[in-house]
Amino acid sequence: MIWTFFIVVGLALVAVIAALVTSRLPYDPMSPTVTTANDPGLPVVPGARDVDGVRFDFALRGYRMDQVDDVLDALRDRLADQDEVIDALRRSRGTASQASQGSLDVLDADAEGR
Numbered sequence: 001m002i003w004t005f006f007i008v009v010g011l012a013l014v015a016v017i018a019a020l021v022t023s024r025l026p027y028d029p030m031s032p033t034v035t036t037a038n039d040p041g042l043p044v045v046p047g048a049r050d051v052d053g054v055r056f057d058f059a060l061r062g063y064r065m066d067q068v069d070d071v072l073d074a075l076r077d078r079l080a081d082q083d084e085v086i087d088a089l090r091r092s093r094g095t096a097s098q099a100s101q102g103s104l105d106v107l108d109a110d111a112e113g114r
Contacts, residue, residue: 042054046079047079047083048076048077048079048080048083049076051076051079052076054072056068
């Protein structure tokens with residue numbers, strides 16, 4: 001009687017393994033985490049200061065916090081550099097447009113003087 005039980009359990013185990021290997025039985029080793037916050041706090045168009053406000057949920061499994069911190073720090077620095085470049089380009093465009101407007105005024109005054 002006990003041998004019959006072991007044979008049935010063995011056959012069931014073989015059937016489950018075969019179903020997993022052939023993907024007939026779905027297996028999800030990483031089920032979705034339960035979150036407490038829907039939004040980590042990053043706006044649609046993030047700036048360098050916005051990266052400091054991002055907060056993630058705590059989990060037993062996941063990423064190493066020091067690696068996440070390093071990547072977020074690098075992202076914040078990169079965004080800050082890009083913000084500086086954009087501001088410099090906007091300032092130079094503003095002075096260039098003012099200079100071109102001034103030269104147009106000189107040309108208009110010269111044309112009126114003739």
